[in-house]
Amino acid sequence: MKLPPTLLVGGLLVGLVVLTALVSVVWTPVDPTHVEVGDRLKGPMPGYLLGTDQVGRDELSRLMAGATNTLIIGIVTVVIALGIGVPLGGVAALYRGRLEDATMRLSDVLLAFPAILLAILFAAVFQPSRLTAMAAIGIALVPVFARVVRGAGLQVMQQDYVTIVRTYGGTRVWIFVRHLLPNVSSVLIVQATVAFAVAILAEAALSYLGLGTPPPTPSWGRMLSESQTFLNQAPLLAVWPGVAIALAVLGFNLLGDGLRDLLDPKP
Amino acid sequence: MLIQILNRLAWLVVSLILASLLVFAVVNVLPGDVAAVILGTSATPQSLETLRHQLGLDQPAWLRYVQWIGGMLRSDFGTSLLSHSDVGPLIVQKLAVSGPLALGSAVISVAVALPLGVLAGVHYRRFSGALISALSLLGIAVPAFWAGLLLATVFAIQLKLLPAGGFVDWSESPIGALRSLVLPALALGLVQAAVLTRYIRSAIIDVQREDFIRTARAKGLTRWQALRRHGFRYAAIPVVTILGIQLTGLLVGAIVIENVFVLPGLGRLLFQSVGNRDLIVVQDLVMLLTAVVLIVNFLVDLSYRLLDPRIRSSA
Numbered sequence: 001m002k003l004p005p006t007l008l009v010g011g012l013l014v015g016l017v018v019l020t021a022l023v024s025v026v027w028t029p030v031d032p033t034h035v036e037v038g039d040r041l042k043g044p045m046p047g048y049l050l051g052t053d054q055v056g057r058d059e060l061s062r063l064m065a066g067a068t069n070t071l072i073i074g075i076v077t078v079v080i081a082l083g084i085g086v087p088l089g090g091v092a093a094l095y096r097g098r099l100e101d102a103t104m105r106l107s108d109v110l111l112a113f114p115a116i117l118l119a120i121l122f123a124a125v126f127q128p129s130r131l132t133a134m135a136a137i138g139i140a141l142v143p144v145f146a147r148v149v150r151g152a153g154l155q156v157m158q159q160d161y162v163t164i165v166r167t168y169g170g171t172r173v174w175i176f177v178r179h180l181l182p183n184v185s186s187v188l189i190v191q192a193t194v195a196f197a198v199a200i201l202a203e204a205a206l207s208y209l210g211l212g213t214p215p216p217t218p219s220w221g222r223m224l225s226e227s228q229t230f231l232n233q234a235p236l237l238a239v240w241p242g243v244a245i246a247l248a249v250l251g252f253n254l255l256g257d258g259l260r261d262l263l264d265p266k267p
Numbered sequence: 268m269l270i271q272i273l274n275r276l277a278w279l280v281v282s283l284i285l286a287s288l289l290v291f292a293v294v295n296v297l298p299g300d301v302a303a304v305i306l307g308t309s310a311t312p313q314s315l316e317t318l319r320h321q322l323g324l325d326q327p328a329w330l331r332y333v334q335w336i337g338g339m340l341r342s343d344f345g346t347s348l349l350s351h352s353d354v355g356p357l358i359v360q361k362l363a364v365s366g367p368l369a370l371g372s373a374v375i376s377v378a379v380a381l382p383l384g385v386l387a388g389v390h391y392r393r394f395s396g397a398l399i400s401a402l403s404l405l406g407i408a409v410p411a412f413w414a415g416l417l418l419a420t421v422f423a424i425q426l427k428l429l430p431a432g433g434f435v436d437w438s439e440s441p442i443g444a445l446r447s448l449v450l451p452a453l454a455l456g457l458v459q460a461a462v463l464t465r466y467i468r469s470a471i472i473d474v475q476r477e478d479f480i481r482t483a484r485a486k487g488l489t490r491w492q493a494l495r496r497h498g499f500r501y502a503a504i505p506v507v508t509i510l511g512i513q514l515t516g517l518l519v520g521a522i523v524i525e526n527v528f529v530l531p532g533l534g535r536l537l538f539q540s541v542g543n544r545d546l547i548v549v550q551d552l553v554m555l556l557t558a559v560v561l562i563v564n565f566l567v568d569l570s571y572r573l574l575d576p577r578i579r580s581s582a
Contacts, residue, residue: 105278105285106285109282109285109286109289109561112282112286112557112560113289113557114515114516114518115519117518117519117553117556120537120549120553121293121549123541124544124546124549125546128541197408204410204413205410205411205519205523208412208523208526208527209523209526209538211541221410224412224416227416228527231416231420231431232424235420239417241413242409242410242416242417245410246408246409246413247408249407249410250404250407253404254404
C-alpha cells in the first residue's frame with residue numbers, strides 16, 4: 001500500500017519536533033536558562049550554533065526546550081477539547097430532542113469565539129498563564145469535536161445493528177462506547193492532529209503578547225517577542241523561533257491531511 | 268424564503284444573547300475582585316466598599332447584566348475603570364485604525380488568493396498548480412505576527428522604506444497613516460491569502476469534476492470557457508463561506524498584528540485593557556468582536572442562499 005506523501009513529510013516533521021522535545025528533556029548543548037551576559041547577542045559560532053539572545057542564553061538550546069513546551073500545550077489543549085467535545089457530541093446524537101438543540105446551539109455560539117479572543121478574555125479575568133491559555137484554546141476547539149461526533153453519531157443511530165442492540169436492552173452509554181466511538185475514531189484522529197496545529201499557532205501568538213507561557217520556560221512565541229527589540233543588532237533571533245513554529249504547524253497540518261487520505265479515502 | 272430568513276434572524280438574536288451571557292459570566296461570576304485589583308496594596312475595607320459601590324458591584328449580577336446589555340443597545344458602552352472615559356467614543360476612535368487595517372488586509376488577501384487559487388485549481392495536475400499548493404501550505408503555517416516581524420526587519424530596518432511601528436494619525440497626514448498600515452496589512456493579508464488560496468483551489472478542482480462542466484466541454488467549450496460560463500458561480504458558494512470564516516481570522520490577526528506594529532487600534536486597546544484589568548473595556552470589546560463574527564456568519568448564510576437556488580428552495 002502506498003502512503004500519501006503528505007503523511008510521510010508531515011510525520012517526518014512531527015517526528016522531528018517530538019524527538020527534539022524528548023532529547024531536550026535530558027540534554028541540550030547549554031542549559032537553556034543559563035545566562036552569560038558577556039556573550040549576549042552573539043551571532044552563530046562554535047559553542048553557540050545559532051547564536052545567543054539578549055542576555056546571552058544559547059538560542060539553539062532554548063529552541064529545543066521550546067519544542068517540549070509546544071508539545072505539552074498541544075497535548076493538553078487537544079485533551080481538553082476532546083474530553084469536553086466528544087461526550088457533548090455523543091449526548092446530542094444519542095438523546096436528540098431539546099438536549100441536542102441546546103448543546104448544538106451552545107457549540108455554535110462557542111464557535112463564534114476565536115481561540116485567541118477567548119484566551120484574552122480568560123487572561124483578563126484570571127492571571128495570564130500557560131494554564132489559562134491552554135484552557136481557553138481547548139474550550140474554543142470543543143465545537144469542532146462535538147460536531148464531528150454528533151454528525152457521525154446520528155448516522156450510527158440509524159444503523160440496523162444499533163436498533164438490534166437497543167431491542168436487546170443495550171444502554172445509550174454502551175452504544176456510545178461500543179459502537180459510536182470506534183466509528184468516529186479515525187475522524188477524531190484527523191481533527192485532533194489539525195487542532196494540534198491550531199493550538200500551536202494560538203499559543204505562539206498568546207506567548208508573543210505575553211499572555212501565554214511565562215518566563216523562564218522557553219517558548220517560541222515569547223522568544224520572537226523578545227527578539228523584536230534587537231531586530232537591528234540580531235535579526236536572526238527573529239527568524240529561528242518563527243521557523244520552528246512554522247515547521248511544527250506545517251508538520252501537524254500535513255500529518256492531518258495525510259491521515260485523512262489514509263483513513264477516509266474519498267476522491 | 269422570507270420565513271427562512273426570519274428563522275435565521277431569530278437564531279442570530281438567540282446566539283447573540285447566549286454569547287453575551289457567556290462573556291458576562293466569565294467576567295463577572297468567576298472569582299477576581301475588580302475593586303481589589305484597581306486599589307492594589309492601598310486597599311482598605313472601606314475604600315473597597317466605596318469603589319464597589321461606584322462600580323455597581325454591590326448590585327445583583329442579573330441587574331448588572333441587564334444594564335450592560337441595555338446600555339450597549341443604546342450605544343452606551345459604559346465607562347473605563349481606569350481612564351474614566353466613555354468606552355463608546357474610545358472604540359469609534361480606535362476603529363479608524365483597525366477598520367482600514369482589516370479592510371486593507373482583506374483586499375490584499377483576495378487580490379492575491381483569487382488568481383493563485385484559480386490557477387492552482389485549473390492546473391492542479393501540473394507543476395505550477397503543485398507549486399502554488401505547496402506555497403500556500405507553507406503560508407498557512409506562518410503566524411501572521413512572525414510575518415510582520417520579518418517584513419519589519421526587511422522593509423523597515425534594513426531598507427528603511429516604511430515605518431517599523433507606530434501610527435501617524437489620519438488628521439495629521441493621510442499618507443503617513445497609510446504608510447504605517449502597509450506592512451501590518453501585508454503581513455495579515457498574505458497569511459490569510461494562503462488559507463483562501465487553498466479553499467479556492469479545492470472549490471475549482473471540485474467544480475471541474477461536475478457533470479455540467481463535462482457536458483460543457485463535450486459541446487466544445489475550452490476548459491476556461493466552461494469554467495467562466497458555468498463553473499465560477501458554482502465554485503463561489505464554498506468560497507463565500509470561507510470568506511466569512513476568514514473575517515474571524517482577520518479580526519484575531521489584527522489584535523496580534525496591531526501589537527507587533529504598535530498601532531493604536533482595537534487590538535492594542537484590548538491588550539492594554541487586559542494588562543490593566545480594565546474589565547469593562549475587555550467585556551465590551553470581546554462582545555463586540557463576537558457579535559461581528561456572528562452577524563457576518565448570518566450574512567454569509569443569507570448570501571449563499573442567494574447564490575445557490577437549490578439551497579433557496581429546500582428547507
